[in-house]
Amino acid sequence: MPSLTRVGGTTDNGITKGSETGPREPETRRGSRDARTPGRGVQPTDSTGPGSYVTRVPDPTDRRRVRVAALPDAVAKVAALYQPYYDRLDAVFAGCSADEIAVLHDWFSRSTNLALACIEELRAKDADGK
Incomplete structure (x- = not known):
């Protein structure tokens, strides 16, 4: 799948999960809050930016902050890649x-x-x- 989206599976999943919650804090803040190293979260955000998977948007409550938002086209592309897998998982759990x-x-x-x-x-x- 990375060859299709040009990002890794973890990032793909992050894009789809991020689209469910809307714009969110940059990974560095989330990483320190969740006791994770900042580099782990920054790299996927930075690597997807040039590929037009995410964009940074201003935080409406704090002009010093930005939020990361998944682009709708990227969400649709990643969701389509994973849907066959999700369908198969549903079939397994249905049994x-x-x-x-x-x-x-x-x-x-x-x-x-x-x-x-x-x-x-x-x-x-x-x-x-x-």
Whole structure:
């Protein structure tokens, strides 16, 4: 898919998710608020700008800030790329019982919490110089 959109899958997904919420804070602010490094979020925003996937718009509440907004054509292009995958996922989940879905949800929730706890432990060790 990157060859079709010229950006990576994570960025593609960010474009579609961003279109659902409208303009948002630049990734550097979101990254520091969410305990992520700024570079991780800035690169996708900067790499999609020249390809006309996103644009920066002024924040109406604060003239010093800008927000990043997905362009409608880019949203449609990325959504079309992912739609076959989403349709197949829907078919898989349609064949699952409510109990099976509950088990999947529980597993993903607990494994996500475990991963986040491990990340925090590593950050604490790094901050202590260990």
